[in-house]
Amino acid sequence: MSMIRVEHLSKSFGSQEVLKDVSLNIEQGERIVIIGGSGCGKSVFLRSIEFLEHPDSGHIFIKDDEITAKNANVNNIREHMGMVYQGFHLFEHLNVLDNITLAPVRLKKQTKAYAEKNASALLEMVGLEDRKYDMPAILSGGQKQRVAIVRCLAMEPEVMLFDEPTSSLDPAMVGEVLATMRLLARQKMTMLIVTHEMAFAKEIATRVLYFDQHGIYEQGTPEEIFNHPKLPRTQSFIRKLKYFSDHISSRNFDLMHLQGSINAFSQKYGLTPKASYQLQLCTEELVAEFIDYGYCDTDQISIDISIEYSESEHSVSLYCTSCGRQYNPFKVHDLGAHLGITILAHVAKKIDYTYESGNNLIKIDL
16 A cells, blocks of 8 residues: 555746656655755655655545645544654753643643653653653754654654754764654655765665756666666766675775775775775774674674765765674774774874664764
8 A cells, every 4th residue: 555645746946946747656664765965855755754845736645635625634644654754843941851741742642641651651762751841952963863863753644754854963862863763664654765875875765856947857776766877967976975895794804905995986986095904994994803802702793894885065974784793893991902993093184883672873974
């Protein structure tokens, strides 16, 4: 059954045509990621589904109910959906628990006791149960966004809409919000996500939509869109976002092959010799650190390395995922005994570490 069905949607602002004849079906359990340049209509499309923007023409069905119908009960239909925005939109005069329970009590007529019990469970799920009596003002941006997600989940939606939920966050806080969204993906939540986090999009999406020329210019699996785009404007967009990945499953992995592959990637996309050297150095030290200290009692190695290069932003990020016990290389007590990590920390502009579902996740911006 289609959770969302969009038929021939069009929307203009004055003489500016933003969306033209857009149609889309989203099935239960799908994770649709929308990518594209600024001003291409991604957010307008999402807001139209929520009926925060009123389309000029076309029809939008949420399950079997048309939210664009003249006599539609918009508020009732919206209860099928939860929407998370770029800003957090928490009520600053209410604590975290009251922010979450307000709508379930008033709109769904839940008892306060039931709503608070459910809210506590959801907060525990995202690692914030101990902050439920805090006021929003003392929370970090990442914590506020996680509360905003929980506030949506408390209404028991069948579909979650995310409008660039990490765009207003510092890099160190992005990981905790993406980890929460990964958790929802594992729970088979239907999601429609507008994001500029391309590595995340490639990882989580069941289908990717590239928006251009007033609508869905091209769509396909992450493999099809990121690695084999067919249409010229998609190809041009993707060429600005380049990826490299490798998997390590043995202590005796071929380091020279890995380094050679990184060097070839760097040369292909015009990275400077310094950037290439930094990538090779950081990769070698990070992999060695996990093999020596993260897998000290087992030979079952599983490390994934990926590199993301944005031509338009001239930025390079290194991602490392290592399964097994929790181990943060950057929190060791004696950095003198971990010289490679000391060097890596000095080279990096930003380092983000999280531990999620048995995986150490590290993002390094160079």
